[in-house]
Amino acid sequence: MSSKGRRDLGGERGAEAGWMSCGHRREFGNSEHQPVTEPALRPTGDHSILVVAGLSSGIIVPFSIPAPEKVWNSAHVKMPFSTSSKQTAAIPGQQRGEVLDRWDVIREALNRPHFTTAKDLESAIKLYNPKYSNVWRFEGLCQHLDQMQPADQRDILGRLLPQVAQLALRAPHLCQKPVPLLKVGMKHALTLSQEQCACLLANAFFCTFPHRNSQLHRSEFSTFPTINFSRLFESTSQRTSEKLKAIFCYFRSVVENMPTGLITFQRCGLSRPIDWSRSQRKVTQLILSSVGTIEDEGRGMLQVDFAAALVGGGVLGQGLVQEEIRFLINPELIVARLFTEQLTDTECLLVTGAQRYSDYTGFSDTFRWARAHLDTTPRDSWLRRCTEIVAIDAVKFDNPLDQYSPRYLERELTKAFCGFSCRVIPDQHRTAVATGNWGCGAFKGDVKLKALIQIMAAAQAHRDVMYFTFGSHDSLRDIHTMHKFLKERNVTVGQVYSLLEKYSRMGFTRSTRQDLYEFIQSKIIGLRGRY
Numbered sequence: 009m010s011s012k013g014r015r016d017l018g019g020e021r022g023a024e025a026g027w028m029s030c031g032h033r034r035e036f037g038n039s040e041h042q043p044v045t046e047p048a049l050r051p052t053g054d055h056s057i058l059v060v061a062g063l064s065s066g067i068i069v070p071f072s073i074p075a076p077e078k079v080w081n082s083a084h085v086k087m088p089f090s091t092s093s094k095q096t097a098a099i100p101g102q103q104r105g106e107v108l109d110r111w112d113v114i115r116e117a118l119n120r121p122h123f124t125t126a127k128d129l130e131s132a133i134k135l136y137n138p139k140y141s142n143v144w145r146f147e148g149l150c151q152h153l154d155q156m157q158p159a160d161q162r163d164i165l166g167r168l169l170p171q172v173a174q175l176a177l178r179a180p181h182l183c184q185k186p187v188p189l190l191k192v193g194m195k196h197a198l199t200l201s202q203e204q205c206a207c208l209l210a211n212a213f214f215c216t217f218p219h220r221n222s223q224l225h226r227s228e229f230s231t232f233p234t235i236n237f238s239r240l241f242e243s244t245s246q247r248t249s250e251k252l253k254a255i256f257c258y259f260r261s262v263v264e265n266m267p268t269g270l271i272t273f274q275r276c277g278l279s280r281p282i283d284w285s286r287s288q289r290k291v292t293q294l295i296l297s298s299v300g301t302i303e304d305e306g307r308g309m310l311q312v313d314f315a316a317a318l319v320g321g322g323v324l325g326q327g328l329v330q331e332e333i334r335f336l337i338n339p340e341l342i343v344a345r346l347f348t349e350q351l352t353d354t355e356c357l358l359v360t361g362a363q364r365y366s367d368y369t370g371f372s373d374t375f376r377w378a379r380a381h382l383d384t385t386p387r388d389s390w391l392r393r394c395t396e397i398v399a400i401d402a403v404k405f406d407n408p409l410d411q412y413s414p415r416y417l418e419r420e421l422t423k424a425f426c427g428f429s430c431r432v433i434p435d436q437h438r439t440a441v442a443t444g445n446w447g448c449g450a451f452k453g454d455v456k457l458k459a460l461i462q463i464m465a466a467a468q469a470h471r472d473v474m475y476f477t478f479g480s481h482d483s484l485r486d487i488h489t490m491h492k493f494l495k496e497r498n499v500t501v502g503q504v505y506s507l508l509e510k511y512s513r514m515g516f517t518r519s520t521r522q523d524l525y526e527f528i529q530s531k532i533i534g535l536r537g538r539y
Contacts, residue, residue, distance in 0.1 A: 026299035026481070028488040036293055037309070037440030037472030045389045046436060049270075054432055055197040058185045058204055061270065063391060068201050068268060076184035077111075084186035085347055088114060088216035089179050095138060110136055111180075114216050118173035122166040126150035129169065130241075133215050140221060140238070148248035149241035155249075164256060171263040176210035183207060190275040190357075191349045192231075197274040197432040198347065199390070202267040202363065205340045206259075212342065213237050213255070233318040233345035240324045246373070247328050253377035254336040258365045261380065269391040271361035273344055276430040278354040282468065284421055285509070287501035291463055293440075293472040294491045298484045303334065303364065306442025306474055307385065308394065310428065314446050315399035317351045319344050328375050329449070334397065337381065338362040341397065353419050356427040357399040361392030396439070400427035402447025402458070409521075411453060412512040417461070417505070420447070424465035441466050444476035445483075455480075456524050459487045460508075463494075464501045490525045499532060507531050 029036075051057045061068045080092035087093075089111045096105040117132040126149060134141040153161055182204050190196055200208075211217060215236035219228050240251060302311050313319075314330040320342060321327045323335040335341045340362045348357055363385075367378040385393045400423050405411050411420075428441055443462055447453035459475060466473045477483040494504065507528050516522065 026484070027295065027297050028484055029293075029295040036295065036474075037438065049199070049390050054195060055199065056185075056188050057199045058183070058187065059199070059201045059270065061201075061391070063389060066268060066391065068203075068270065068391070070182050070201070070204065071185040073184050073186075076180065076186075079186045082189075084188055086218050086220075087179065087183065087187075088211055088218060090218070093218040095136060097138075110218065114214075115177060118177060118214060120170060120173070122170055124165065126153040126165070129153075129165065133238075137215055137221065137238075144238050144242070146238075146241040148243045148245070149252065151244045152249045152252050168256065168260055168263065172210045172213060172259045175207055175263065176214050176216060179207050179211055187347055189232075189347050189349065190273070192352055192355070193277065194275055195277050195432050197272055199270055199272045200343070202262075202269050202271060202340065202361075205271060205343045206262045206266065208343050208346060209339060210259070212346070213259070217346070231350045233320050233348070233350075234324055235342075235346045237324055243326055245326060247326055247375070250375055250377045251323075251328070251336055254366045254368070255339060257377065257380050258339040261365050267363060269361060269363070269387055269393060271340055271343075271359065271392060272390070272433070273348070274358040274360075274432045275348060276356050276358055276426065276432055277352075278422060278426045278430055282422060282425060284418065284464075284505040285502050287464075287468060287505065289467040289470075289501045290498055291467045291491060291494050291501075292470070294463065294488070295440075295472075295474045296477065296484045296488050297474070298477045298479055298481050300476060302442045302444060302476055303337070305476070309396075309440045309442040309474060310471065311395070311397045312427065312441065312443040312446060313341075313397050313399040314444075315351070315357070315401045317401045319348050319351065319357055319399050328372050330444075331399075333368065333371070333375060336377075337366040337368060338364050338395075338397070344399075351399070351401055354422055354426055356423070356430065358427075358431065359397045359399070360395070361387075361390075362395060362397060363393050364395075398427040400424060400446070402451055402453060404447075404451040405453070408452045408454065409516075409518065411457060412508070414509050414512055417508050417512065420458070420461050421465055421505075424462050425468050428465055428469035428471055438469075438471055440472040440474050442474045442476070444478055454524065455483050456486060456490070457508075459483070460490065460504070460524070463491060464504055467501050486525060490528070493529055493532075497532060503532075504528065 049061055049063060058071050059068050060071055077089055077091045080086060080090045091109060093110040094107050095110045095113060097108055098105045113136040117135040123129045130146040153164060188198060212235050215238050217235055220235050223230055240248060313334055320335050321331045323332040323342060341359055344357060364381050364383045367381045369376050369378055385395050388394055403416055403419060410416060445455050446462060447458050448455050463473055475487060511527050
């Protein structure tokens with residue numbers, strides 16, 4: 009059955025097929041999304057554009073400036089080709105070494121026709137990272153390459169990676185305009201070409217970015233995610249091998265056929281707090297599914313990344329759940345780690361245009377890279393893939409009972425609303441939200457509460473919701489019943505919030521806690537019964 013056919017199902021029949029809905033499919037939030045015409049693409053004070061784009065002709069060229077190698081400040085990414093990036097080479101018999109331009113060392117290390125072995129690749133990377141030559145152990149990278157069939161290993165080391173190295177070395181040409189750091193409190197958008205993203209990712213793979221190897225407290229970029237791939241190369245786990253397959257798939261795609269579109273990253277924040285207890289919004293339409301994924305069945309919708317505050321989470325480490333998987337199949341998302349400071353409670357990151365390059369199976373330890381993916385998503389008038397991914401980070405609870413307190417209720421509602429509503433570049437349309445069990449699992453969120461929070465936030469943001477329960481038929485039925493109850497009785501977001509506050513004051517323990525949905529339904533029925 010097609011995904012459209014499945015979405016038209018509702019009630020018991022829909023539940024048997026893994027789908028349930030409340031509302032009419034033809035009215036559901038623009039899920040059959042078609043490209044819209046955006047306003048003219050021009051740089052503004054809150055939108056940096058790193059290209060000169062001939063959108064009508066499809067010709068994109070990098071924005072050029074005089075002496076880009078001289079840019080080196082705290083407001084922008086410190087690029088590896090900057091003349092301020094130095095390293096010291098030891099001179100035998102002398103106390104002081106020779107100070108070298110690090111980019112010269114990088115070019116000498118990477119500008120070669122082939123790498124002979126995995127250790128040869130490791131030695132090349134360590135030439136311009138001498139401080140870590142005895143610290144980094146690329147055992148995972150070496151094991152992955154050494155376990156390949158000889159022909160496949162020769163292809164990676166002798167053909168693919170030298171091409172990726174050449175892509176990295178084009179940074180002084182492709183990335184001249186300074187890349188702004190999207191810092192805490194900034195409401196700013198950044199548009200790059202997919203080729204620029206590929207160049208930046210190539211540099212990340214070869215660990216060229218200066219000042220980005222230390223995560224010690226008070227180090228210069230301690231509040232930013234890691235970007236150099238050194239940590240990924242260390243572990244010999246199956247996870248590392250599967251991640252490298254996805255990364256190599258991406259690089260093979262771009263060196264063989266460089267995509268010619270744009271990608272926009274927006275760091276967004278809430279301008280003023282929401283008084284949730286006074287909200288008169290009513291729940292919007294909801295489609296639930298126990299099958300399918302956000303990235304497949306949620307095509308054309310606002311797709312939620314169950315993010316870490318440091319976006320990408322453990323994608324360059326050993327993390328391999330929803331966010332890390334999304335960053336692996338859409339690797340251009342990893343570029344956000346280069347310039348996005350840790351998100352605060354009222355901020356989100358929206359990425360428009362990231363392309364998908366891989367298919368996969370499994371989750372966490374069972375994750376396996378499957379094959380290359382051909383992304384046929386149409387492009388908008390800015391030449392971006394019509395894929396919107398919003399990163400919102402949930403609270404991780406040590407004590408699960410804490411999540412019902414008003415403090416955390418408001419925090420999670422605000423975070424979800426920010427992701428569904430706040431924008432630097434105004435939306436031209438309001439698609440449905442494709443989401444699921446955000447902040448559950450290892451974060452210990454209550455699925456029923458987190459689903460209700462997202463339904464409330466979407467109502468406040470005037471968006472419908474497609475909710476994936478990832479195999480749980482019980483959650484599908486429970487959430488559907490709750491949503492239908494609220495919709496049929498015209499219950500407002502403010503009324504639900506007030507009931508959540510009452511629920512938090514009940515003083516229950518884990519063993520005595522009343523079911524959340526039963527509590528809400530009984531209170532509303534009791535309230536309505538008085539009149």
